[in-house]
Amino acid sequence: MADGNDEKQRQLDRYRVDSEGSRLTTDQGVRVDDTDNSLAAGERGPTLLEDFHFREKITRFDHERIPERVVHARGAGAYGYFQLYESLAEFTAADFLCDTSLRTPVFVRFSTVAGSRGSADTVRDVRGFATKFYTRQGNYDLVGNNMPVFFIQDGIKFPDFVHAVKPEPHNEIPQAQSAHDTFWDFVQLQPEITHMVMWLMSDRAIPRSFRMMQGFGVHTFRLVNADGRGTFVKFHWRPVLGTHSLVWDEVLRIQGNDPDFNRRDLWEAIERGAFPEWELGLQLVPEEDEHGFDFDLLDATKIIPEEIVPVRVVGRMVLDRNPDNFFAETEQVAFHTANVVPGIDFTNDPLLQARNFSYLDTQLIRLGGPNFAQIPVNRPVAPVHNDQRDGYNQRIIHRGRTSYAPNSISGGCPMSGVLSGDMEGVYRHYQERVDGAKIRKRSPSFDDHYSQATLFWNSMSGWERRHIVEAFLFELGHVERRYIKEQVVQRLANVDGDLARQVAEGLGMPAPAVTTPNHGRTSPALSQANAPRDSIATRKIAFLVADGADLARAGQVRAALEEKGAVCEIVAPHEGQVGSVTVDRQLSAVSSVLYDAVLLVGDGDLSENGHAVHFVREAFKHGKAIGALPGGEALLEAAALPGRQGVIGSETTRDEFTAAFAAAIAEHRTFDRDVDSVAA
């Protein structure tokens, strides 16, 4: 089997530099005597201009920053590979989608959208999910998000949308938040945003982990087979660990406890060998069915419900290597929707068309000129030959006397497919007939802004709906202008009367008098409540331990949980040892929000330790599984929880305890607890 991942890694090896055992030099390779003292005229004298080492060091420092991405500035990436289950030759000529023996190397970058590079990971936002496939036919970039629809229908609105959601221009407040007037002003004035706002207010906007979120290509793309036949396609990534989210109150606390929460989670999972994995799914629509839906396939504010066109799972992607250097790789990776390979083509989705312009343009400013494809992380593994030349940061020494075509001096090389007569692997654009007047006008088939927002709301479980209402109330609670809130509620009346009424009630305003009748349709695939919850792999469990605890029993539980792939950490009032066990984290330095579940081992004085009691109450409030061994019952008692849902105590028999605790963790969260009364 050709190991494509190695192919990219071998290429990167040529650029990797290791300084171990080396001697300090300038950029010119001259060895440096001392990098702690600048050259001065006398011990207490002025610094000399002649100190070339000082000047080079400071100049390089002054120039370290490049512009951050205008959106998706905050991100984290990893390498891995993609492997196909079944050949898709019937639909596409793309080599990596036809040959099941290939392992295509990939680099994936996950991101938030609105925040700056240094903003917190856990904010209410869309997550970017961009994949670069280094295929034998060139690079293919699938630049998607973790939500299947978008805020706007036409790319020309993108600067308006981004200006509205970014910090307000006069005072640059708030950072990485949609909870402010300009965003909601845009919402109340732009009905096409309604469906996406429902997703943004849902738990999808606060994923537990990049490893536990779906990815979507969003647009309808086109696959083209060797005969030139086209098939519409929507791309889906499905996380093997299931789609899971945090809860809002937890999100706010994680921002302080660990602003790098999602980034760290990805990094640590890969370092531990728990490689994140997704399956690639396709929704395929024959060209002749283009107009067979009650929405337009070219409208990026619409999904194709999976109950209408099922998702066909065709391959898997595994991320198995962290980058060596964040800036060189994750910051400098340059995605572009127009990076396509033979067999994958565009549609006339006006959002996609705009992106095909924007991504190349943005890299020119961000990466300082046109040679960014030569940066190691961006280099294709396919050979590159053309007559494009020069520019800032040209690293290639092009030999020969010609850089034009046609030429006779270099034997006509590099030669196009047509000139060479060799059309093998050549990119051929899909021959779509286009006929129309030049007009600045949205198609009426893009006009329905509410039916799918209603479909989304209808498909939510009770707790998902509760979270959506709470999200609207939090967000609108940060809006100063009353009329904006009122208009948003009016907008919601077009989605669902009950939703509008609940939000109006929370805002202390009358429910809208007129509401659009709900069509009653659902799409069960949209609800996270219907996602599989059968694994505790990579879940983080805190073992609350104090001196004198029954460590033998805790050790048995730990071994059983770790066998299922969970990660257990010993949390104790002090570092060092508790009995024979080494403490991983000191209680006052962590928080329950950094864990998926908590096991109360006891003993010592934990039931009188405020940190420990708070830990348990907070974990309960956030719906997490709590297990109490006999020594931990006193702490459980001290926490005075208002219920026992998802709490496994010593009333459970010894044999059943671990299984019951693991089952509660696999559930992800228990949402039927009465948490409003829990002060934590």
Ligand code: HDE
């Ligand atoms: Fe992007 N987007 N976008 N976007 N986008 C960028 O490109 C843009 C859109 C997405 O990890 C920028 O290199 C326009 C949809 C991701 O490096 C920029 C429009 C979707 C990433 C840009 C959209 C995305 C970006 C900023 C409307 C989901 C991060 C820096 C027409 C399908 C990629 C950069 C990474 C990044 C423009 C809409 C996803 C400015 C004009 C829809 C995941 O070019």
